[in-house]
Amino acid sequence: MKRAGTDINITQRMIERKMNFFGHICRMQDERLIKQVVFGIMDGKNKTGRPKRRWTDDLADWCNKDICTLYRLAMDRKKWTHLVKYVVAPTGIEPMEQERERERERERDSSATHGTM
DSSP states (O other): OTTTTOOOOHHHHHHHHHHHHHHHHHTSOTTOHHHHHHHOOOOSOOOSSSOOOOHHHHHHHHHTSOHHHHHHHHHSHHHHHHHHHHHHOTTSSOHHHHHHHHHHHHHHHHHHHHHOO
């Protein structure tokens, strides 16, 4: 993804897209089918054996928070966006610090380019 001007790899992009979609689903009206599918509980008995992996399990793992907490965070778009950027940050640093580091890199690259001529 270097060519596109970002340092985010394909896995981080997938995480970002899935988290953004989860936030979108949370903010939907309760009557929407997709929201009922994601947050619904099935009637009946589960099969024996290992529990099936749910779509929301990845989100809980990436954020180290339970789904109820993530749902509440997603309702506030600003907080959710900040959390998504923090989770996707490739080095685990805050997004603002990451942006400053990119700016320093650009300055180094431009000075190296101008210095060699």
